[in-house]
Amino acid sequence: MLNYIDLHTHSTASDGIYAPAELLQRAKDIGLRIVALTDHDSTGGLQEAVQEAGKLDIDLIPGIEINTDVAGGEVHVLGYFLEYERPAFQDVLKVLRDARVRRGQRMVELLNEQGIAVSWERVREIARGSVGRPHVARALMEAGYVQSIGEAFDKYIGKGCYAYVPRYKLTPVDAVHFIASANGLPVIAHPLELPGLEELRNWLPELCDAGMVGLETYYGPYTDEEVQVLRALAETYHLISTGGSDFHGPGIHPTPLGGRHVPFEAVERLKAGAAKRHGKTPPSFELPPPVEEK
Ligand SMILES: [Zn+2]
Ligand SMILES: [Zn+2]
Numbered sequence: 001m002l003n004y005i006d007l008h009t010h011s012t013a014s015d016g017i018y019a020p021a022e023l024l025q026r027a028k029d030i031g032l033r034i035v036a037l038t039d040h041d042s043t044g045g046l047q048e049a050v051q052e053a054g055k056l057d058i059d060l061i062p063g064i065e066i067n068t069d070v071a072g073g074e075v076h077v078l079g080y081f082l083e084y085e086r087p088a089f090q091d092v093l094k095v096l097r098d099a100r101v102r103r104g105q106r107m108v109e110l111l112n113e114q115g116i117a118v119s120w121e122r123v124r125e126i127a128r129g130s131v132g133r134p135h136v137a138r139a140l141m142e143a144g145y146v147q148s149i150g151e152a153f154d155k156y157i158g159k160g161c162y163a164y165v166p167r168y169k170l171t172p173v174d175a176v177h178f179i180a181s182a183n184g185l186p187v188i189a190h191p192l193e194l195p196g197l198e199e200l201r202n203w204l205p206e207l208c209d210a211g212m213v214g215l216e217t218y219y220g221p222y223t224d225e226e227v228q229v230l231r232a233l234a235e236t237y238h239l240i241s242t243g244g245s246d247f248h249g250p251g252i253h254p255t256p257l258g259g260r261h262v263p264f265e266a267v268e269r270l271k272a273g274a275a276k277r278h279g280k281t282p283p284s285f286e287l288p289p290p291v292e293e294k
Contacts, residue, residue, distance in 0.1 A: 008244025017249025104131030218243025
């Protein structure tokens, strides 16, 4: 069976390999007709994607994937049919992106603005993975600005210092509310990657109360048995069963672009939900205060 829908893809606007236009060209080449671009914490690729999709006669669904923190792990929440240009939504997104995705980079920018010569490349080399404040501190030490990690925190990157960038934590419920603030439809991404199916069962009532509308049932590598369990759960809670490949680029995830069959019903139901919301004043969203740290 030839697939023509993929509701979970990433571009260079987050950690994907292909620029949005290139991603869509590839989608076209393999016969996809409906594609959602769902970059992590960013809608930066959507304008290009919408334009390219128009040229290629692909139905582009503007989406996002928001990372949230729970005890023992992370839960990702997808948002579909976002009115992503809403200024209030973009303002929050920028704060989140600076504070989470670009936190290390933002600290280096602030240091550079004050004439402190540490480079982002060097900080990344030191970190060899996700960048945290200790890596920036080590770069400051290496460059001779401070004698110790502690001094770097006291002088430059600790709370209250000019290169301090606060850290925010969102709960899955926060993410649901945030997506609703752009009239989008929130869906739990890859539900079996959560701290567990039991946890999911425990959380579903609260998440549904908050406004969750879907469950990513047809996810990349899930087996038929897993899909069946999730479909039953989705039906119990009247959630839309969505799906997609979670494509980032060749060889990064096991499933290729368009490599998962997603029923058209998922798109129909999402569209119907979006039609009810769009054009209306969305509920406002207030970012919870940053996490307390030194
Ligand atoms: Zn994810
Ligand atoms: Zn993803």
